[in-house]
Amino acid sequence: MFYSPELGYWVVTRYEDVKSVFRDPLLFSPSNALEKVTPAPPEAQEILKKYGFDLQRTMVNEDEPQHMERRRLLLDAFLPENLIKHEPSVRNLARQYMDRFLDKGRADLVAEMFYEIPLTVALHFLGVPDDGAEELKQFAVAHTLNTWGRPTREEQLAISENVGRFWKTANDILDRMRADPTGEGWMYDTIRAHMDHPEAVPESYLRSMMMAILAAAHETTSNATSNMFWTLLSDRTAWDEVCENPALIPSAVEECLRVAGSIVAWRRIATDDTEVGGVKIPKGGKLMIVQASANKDGRYWENPDDIDIYRDNAADHLTFGYGAHQCMGKNIARMEMRVFLDEFVRRLPHIRLADGQTFRNLPNMSFRGPESLVVEWDPALNPEKTDPAIKERGTSFKIGAPAKDDILRQVVVAETEMTADGVLRVALADPRGRSLPSWTPGAHIDLVSGDIRRKYSLCGSPQDTRTWQVAILREDAGRGGSVHFHETLQAGDVVQVAGPKNHFKLDETAAGYVLVAGGIGITPMITMADRLKHDGKRYRLYYCGSSRGRMGLLERAIADHGEALSVHIGDEGSRIDLAAVLSGLRVGDQVYSCGPERMLDALDAMSQTWPEGTLHIEHFSTGSSILDPEKELPFQVELSDSGLTVEVARDQTLLDALTSAGIDVPCDCNEGLCGTCEVAVLEGDIDHRDRVLTSTERKANTRMMACCSRTKAGKLRLAL
Ligand code: HEM
Ligand code: FES
Numbered sequence: 001m002f003y004s005p006e007l008g009y010w011v012v013t014r015y016e017d018v019k020s021v022f023r024d025p026l027l028f029s030p031s032n033a034l035e036k037v038t039p040a041p042p043e044a045q046e047i048l049k050k051y052g053f054d055l056q057r058t059m060v061n062e063d064e065p066q067h068m069e070r071r072r073l074l075l076d077a078f079l080p081e082n083l084i085k086h087e088p089s090v091r092n093l094a095r096q097y098m099d100r101f102l103d104k105g106r107a108d109l110v111a112e113m114f115y116e117i118p119l120t121v122a123l124h125f126l127g128v129p130d131d132g133a134e135e136l137k138q139f140a141v142a143h144t145l146n147t148w149g150r151p152t153r154e155e156q157l158a159i160s161e162n163v164g165r166f167w168k169t170a171n172d173i174l175d176r177m178r179a180d181p182t183g184e185g186w187m188y189d190t191i192r193a194h195m196d197h198p199e200a201v202p203e204s205y206l207r208s209m210m211m212a213i214l215a216a217a218h219e220t221t222s223n224a225t226s227n228m229f230w231t232l233l234s235d236r237t238a239w240d241e242v243c244e245n246p247a248l249i250p251s252a253v254e255e256c257l258r259v260a261g262s263i264v265a266w267r268r269i270a271t272d273d274t275e276v277g278g279v280k281i282p283k284g285g286k287l288m289i290v291q292a293s294a295n296k297d298g299r300y301w302e303n304p305d306d307i308d309i310y311r312d313n314a315a316d317h318l319t320f321g322y323g324a325h326q327c328m329g330k331n332i333a334r335m336e337m338r339v340f341l342d343e344f345v346r347r348l349p350h351i352r353l354a355d356g357q358t359f360r361n362l363p364n365m366s367f368r369g370p371e372s373l374v375v376e377w378d379p380a381l382n383p384e385k386t387d388p389a390i391k392e393r394g395t396s397f398k399i400g401a402p403a404k405d406d407i408l409r410q411v412v413v414a415e416t417e418m419t420a421d422g423v424l425r426v427a428l429a430d431p432r433g434r435s436l437p438s439w440t441p442g443a444h445i446d447l448v449s450g451d452i453r454r455k456y457s458l459c460g461s462p463q464d465t466r467t468w469q470v471a472i473l474r475e476d477a478g479r480g481g482s483v484h485f486h487e488t489l490q491a492g493d494v495v496q497v498a499g500p501k502n503h504f505k506l507d508e509t510a511a512g513y514v515l516v517a518g519g520i521g522i523t524p525m526i527t528m529a530d531r532l533k534h535d536g537k538r539y540r541l542y543y544c545g546s547s548r549g550r551m552g553l554l555e556r557a558i559a560d561h562g563e564a565l566s567v568h569i570g571d572e573g574s575r576i577d578l579a580a581v582l583s584g585l586r587v588g589d590q591v592y593s594c595g596p597e598r599m600l601d602a603l604d605a606m607s608q609t610w611p612e613g614t615l616h617i618e619h620f621s622t623g624s625s626i627l628d629p630e631k632e633l634p635f636q637v638e639l640s641d642s643g644l645t646v647e648v649a650r651d652q653t654l655l656d657a658l659t660s661a662g663i664d665v666p667c668d669c670n671e672g673l674c675g676t677c678e679v680a681v682l683e684g685d686i687d688h689r690d691r692v693l694t695s696t697e698r699k700a701n702t703r704m705m706a707c708c709s710r711t712k713a714g715k716l717r718l719a720l
Helices: 015-023 042-050 065-073 080-101 107-112 116-126 132-148 155-178 186-196 203-234 236-244 246-258 330-347 388-390 480-486 519-534 555-563 579-580 597-607 654-660 695-700
Strands: 002-004 011-012 106-107 266-272 274-276 279-281 286-291 375-376 409-420 422-427 444-447 450-457 467-474 496-499 513-516 540-543 565-569 589-594 614-616 633-639 644-649 679-688 703-705 710-718
Touching: 011 015, 015 274, 015 286, 042 155, 042 496, 042 614, 080 116, 080 330, 080 654, 106 107, 107 116, 107 203, 107 246, 116 203, 116 330, 116 710, 132 155, 155 186, 155 203, 186 203, 203 236, 203 246, 203 330, 246 330, 330 388, 388 555, 409 467, 422 480, 444 467, 444 480, 450 467, 450 480, 450 519, 467 480, 467 519, 513 519, 513 579, 513 597, 513 644, 519 540, 519 555, 519 589, 540 555, 579 597, 589 597, 597 614, 633 654, 644 654
Parallel strands: 011 286, 513 540, 513 589, 540 565, 589 614, 633 710
Antiparallel strands: 002 011, 106 375, 266 286, 274 279, 409 422, 409 496, 422 467, 444 450, 444 496, 633 644, 679 703, 679 710
């Protein structure tokens, strides 16, 4: 956070600071978002006047309360359920354009595809006739340089001529549309909203928006697509992984929007004296908020400079802005980018960037994308040569931010071994022999095979980056997952996993630790014990089982934790006495436990008299997100950052209702276990149903898990 005299702007670069500026449109007005960075000389102003140029407030630079009133009136076309119908035409266009160069072996993807298709899609979405499409390109370049560039005096004159013509063309199109306002498309919706609500959607807005939306809807998406291909083809590993596993496409798109977004900086102006990131900003101070920097802030992102298509919080990037003004078209852009990637990884997986290209960008402070992107390939190797049906085999994705559940990594089963009666140890490795991501004690992975998906704690060593180990207890009376894995998993099999994720983190600041493991619950506990031993901490590990032969990690526990270990075996008469074991708890100690629900409930009951935060429990499932519409009540939530009111139906979770309203809330477990979907609550009476918050946190009534918790009565107001 600093003032740049050269720019005349306060430059905001940290993730949390950028988000906090976006979050408050009253204190940080967007009114300067489309202001010319370089003021026009009088001659340029004359040229613009000649065309009647009069760009006023649109949506993106409008203040409250007018902005929200307008946004609400015009939101419908952007809702996920109304965007689905555009996907088939995007896909058809992608296929047609690719057909043109498929057998050539070389193409400039910007010139031959990525510039035009987003323009056609934008015009179609807006309901604008596409007869002037060719001219629009020149206009758009002029608009970008005029608004966000540093043109010289001479350049300003030429640019003003084009901006003026852009204004006139946009207005002519608008007048034609207004002559018969019954058409389909968002600009027709806007014209009709103007007729019904002229105060909220005034004439000046209509004229300005017609020009601004063409740039907003088109260039942003063209550039983001080209950036994505440039990024993935520069990191062949990521590209190859997407080719092998197209289910990764939505997360790859999000990661590319993070590391190479098409809007790198945006603007606000302070309406009062204030402070950002500890730096004082005077009233009237102009802010340049650098999303590209926030998106790589090491305080927020792990390994921020790596392209990691398995990053499960990539969708937290700020490329689309955040809060009340967050991009309305984000889900159209995502859909287009996913379709393009899907068509290429299937039909031309062997393309590569042509040698010797440099990334040339239009000189400006906000829009980023290469002027050309040349790729090459050997047409003889096109998969369609051997299997023409490939062309028709696309993958469709749900509209919206990617679900974390879908981010699956392929791993190979390196080894399996029965370590005890009913306990199968499975070692997993990267199929190409690369290192696997690191993890921390308490972490788990989801093992996925067809419709079966089960969570297993990692129980090897975090230092082992070649393999991940899990131990699977066969539960014949269970839901069938463990039996399936026991009966089918063999060395050499390729399986899918999500994670590692850690919902059961070890707080390494405690004075001492009591670890209580029941049965297969030993798996996360042993890795915690390993860490505590390594760090020289005071700890004791209690390992309980029904019989010795069924205790899968007994040998390892004895070998590694002999002195610190107490073993309790039911059929040998050494059952654990929890009350006795825990009576010696000292101030500052923490208790961690994983095992049968009965044992966890007993610990939970005992913990009521312990200081807050002493007990940590690992649950593997809850029924908390299963709703009984007979018993549930519908309720309303008001979103303070977005200015929306959302209805939550009796058969819907708050998370589902928010997603349907186009609000991205990250989620992971979907059942109140992980804390990912936490939202801040400003008002209302929360009915907590998660397993994450402590009783003190619940009583504070300021946070809730959107995937399962509801309201006890009345409305909720959320900081979203
Ligand atoms: C606003 C980025 C695609 C329509 C914005 C904002 C950004 C942005 C940074 C300002 C956010 C803020 O002030 O908080 C992008 C990017 C895109 C994209 C990176 C592509 C990758 C689209 C598309 C459309 C669209 C395809 C329409 C079809 C809008 C509108 C707003 C907006 C209407 C104004 C929202 C408001 O102020 O309430 N976009 N955009 N955008 N975008 Fe996009
Ligand atoms: Fe895990 Fe809601 S998504 S608690």
